[in-house]
Amino acid sequence: xxxxxxxxxxxxxxxxxxxxxxxxxxxxxxxxxxxxxxxxxxxxxxxxxxxxxxxxxxxxxxxxxxxxxxxxxxxxxxxxxxxxxxxxxxxxxxxxxxxxxxxxxxxxxxxxxxxxxxxxxxxxxxxxxxxxxxxxxxxxxxxxxxxxxxxxxxxxxxxxxxxxxxxxxxxxxxxxxxxxxxxxxxxxxxxxxxxxxxxxxxxxxxxxxxxxxxxxxxxxxxxxxxxxxxxxxxxxxxxxxxxxxxxxxxx
Amino acid sequence: xxxxxxxxxxxxxxxxxxxxxxxxxxxxxxxxxxxxxxxxxxxxxxxxxxxxxxxxxxxxxxxxxxxxxxxxxxxxxxxxxxxxxxxxxxxxxxxxxxxxxxxxxxxxxxxxxxxxxxxxxxxxxxxxxxxxxxxxxxxxxxxxxxxxxxxxxxxxxxxxxxxxxxxxxxxxxxxxxxxxxx
Numbered sequence: 001x002x003x004x005x006x007x008x009x010x011x012x013x014x015x016x017x018x019x020x021x022x023x024x025x026x027x028x029x030x031x032x033x034x035x036x037x038x039x040x041x042x043x044x045x046x047x048x049x050x051x052x053x054x055x056x057x058x059x060x061x062x063x064x065x066x067x068x069x070x071x072x073x074x075x076x077x078x079x080x081x082x083x084x085x086x087x088x089x090x091x092x093x094x095x096x097x098x099x100x101x102x103x104x105x106x107x108x109x110x111x112x113x114x115x116x117x118x119x120x121x122x123x124x125x126x127x128x129x130x131x132x133x134x135x136x137x138x139x140x141x142x143x144x145x146x147x148x149x150x151x152x153x154x155x156x157x158x159x160x161x162x163x164x165x166x167x168x169x170x171x172x173x174x175x176x177x178x179x180x181x182x183x184x185x186x187x188x189x190x191x192x193x194x195x196x197x198x199x200x201x202x203x204x205x206x207x208x209x210x211x212x213x214x215x216x217x218x219x220x221x222x223x224x225x226x227x228x229x230x231x232x233x234x235x236x237x238x239x240x241x242x243x244x245x246x247x248x249x250x251x
Numbered sequence: 252x253x254x255x256x257x258x259x260x261x262x263x264x265x266x267x268x269x270x271x272x273x274x275x276x277x278x279x280x281x282x283x284x285x286x287x288x289x290x291x292x293x294x295x296x297x298x299x300x301x302x303x304x305x306x307x308x309x310x311x312x313x314x315x316x317x318x319x320x321x322x323x324x325x326x327x328x329x330x331x332x333x334x335x336x337x338x339x340x341x342x343x344x345x346x347x348x349x350x351x352x353x354x355x356x357x358x359x360x361x362x363x364x365x366x367x368x369x370x371x372x373x374x375x376x377x378x379x380x381x382x383x384x385x386x387x388x389x390x391x392x393x394x395x396x397x398x399x400x401x402x403x404x405x406x407x408x409x410x411x412x413x414x415x416x417x418x419x420x421x422x423x424x425x426x427x428x429x430x431x432x433x
Contacts, residue, residue: 097341100334109368110376111338113331113389114297117324120334174336177350181333187325224354225329 026070027084027091033064034091034098041098051102053126062126065095066133074140079151081144089141096130099123121187128192131179135199138172139206169210176200176207177222180242183235184226193230197238204245216246276428278302278316280392281416285316296322298429312395319378319389320429326387328352328380332359335378339363351418357382360417362410371398375406377413381422383431390425392417 040058044051053062102119104112120127145165149157182188183196200207211219223243230236276287285302288309302316303309321331329352339348339361348363362377372395380389392413396406 093341093344096337100338101342109365109374110393111335111342113319113335113378113391114291114294114299114321116334116338117297117321117331121324171340174340178333178337181327181330181352185325185327185330187327218350218352221352221354222329222333225327225352225357228354228357229325229327229330 022070023074023081023088024084026067026074027088030065030067030091031087031094033061034094037061037065037095038098041102045103050122051098053099053123062095062129065091066129068129068133068136071133071136077140077143077147079144079147081140082148085137085141085144089137092130092134092137099126099130124188124192127182128196131175131182131196132199134175135179135203138168138175139203141168142172172207173210173215176203177219180219180222180226180239184222184229184239186229186231190232190235193232193235194238197235197242201238201242204242208246208249211246211249216249219246276300276302278318278390278424280316280420281314281413283314285314300428314395315391315393317391317393318425318428319391320383320431321387321389324387326357326382326385328357328359328382328387331380331387331389332361332378335361336363339365358422360414362414364406364410367395372396373398373406375410375413377417379417379420379422381425383426383429386431388422388425388429388431390417390420390422 037058040061041051044058051058053059100116100119101112102115102123104115142165145168149161149165152161179196179200183193183200185193220243223239223246227236227239227243230239278285283304286305287300288303289301291299291301298318298320300318301309302318303312304314307313309315324331329350332350332352336348336350339346343363343365346363346365348361350359350361352359358379358381360377360379362375364373364375366372367374374393374395376391376393378389378391380387394409394413396409401409
């Protein structure tokens with residue numbers, strides 16, 4: 001009986017939409033869903049099956065983690081976001097790990113490139129959703145982080161806090177670079193490539209501020225390769241615009 | 252009939268030569284020879300072959316070369332490296348990694364340092380991905396070091412040396428190993 005009540009409660013949690021503009025609630029739901037997805041994936045893998053992210057409960061867990069609707073309805077970023085936004089980033093990280101590593105032998109410390117390749121191919125649609133969500137989550141995290149730092153007395157702007165924020169910048173730029181590589185591929189679905197490339201282009205004024213000279217060369221290098229690879233003209237156009245903006249910023 | 256009788260031994264000879272060649276395949280890296288030791292099962296249509304030093308076992312290795320062949324994910328090396336970077340970031344939080352891409356060659360290199368579970372060891376890994384026609388191959392070098400025996404400066408030297416060598420490493424033999432052209 002307790003199990004039934006537990007299951008009903010879990011279903012209620014899944015079904016209840018997060019209140020609009022409540023970041024704390026949405027982040028908590030995302031964190032819980034990410035753990036649920038991880039447990040479900042482990043269960044499915046142990047049974048020797050593939051994780052199907054298009055059917056419940058996996059699809060619901062996934063939607064909860066990458067809840068773009070709730071995220072879009074949040075009020076402007078503020079220092080107080082720091083109370084919950086790191087939880088959301090953690091949830092995204094857990095869900096990403098679950099997708100990338102599904103089916104890998106948990107006893108092996110090394111990454112399994114063959115498993116990774118299979119998952120990238122099998123979960124391309126979900127990885128696209130996850131990628132675009134992250135491209136929106138990171139700027140908010142940075143804005144909130146800098147607001148938070150600004151709200152602190154000088155003595156409390158510790159090296160640890162500054163280093164933490166610098167780490168977020170690195171992760172954000174890696175996400176952008178990874179997005180270009182992901183979209184600039186001749187095997188990706190054109191619709192997915194366009195959405196990712198458009199998101200990178202839309203946010204260029206934000207992320208390019210953090211790109212230093214040596215890094216800019218690497219970004220341009222991946223953009224050139226992406227343009228060579230993609231078969232989709234609309235995606236290629238996004239890449240051309242991004243490359244031109246980076247080159248203009250250099251001079 | 253006679254023709255068939257001659258063809259069967261010829262076919263057997265070719266098969267035997269291929270197997271012998273595969274069994275004795277050697278790759279040289281860091282001034283050392285790595286001999287083929289193991290093929291990871293269940294990878295088809297991809298492939299993953301491990302090469303170790305002659306005096307080391309696959310359980311207690313300190314250096315390992317692995318060749319990878321990816322047949323169904325296209326030939327985009329930067330994407331493969333970027334996806335691996337994503338995994339490293341999520342799986343080993345805080346681990347250091349770096350991706351280098353070369354637009355001229357279409358190749359990509361990623362290196363990272365991860366802890367070995369239940370041990371005092373760290374594992375340094377470097378992958379070089381290169382297109383092979385419409386497919387992709389990768390050369391992986393891994394080295395395990397024991398904390399306390401190697402300090403940060405030595406580890407940095409190992410990394411720099413490996414990155415320098417792999418940067419100019421000719422991937423033609425890796426492609427040839429998998430029977431792939433340019």
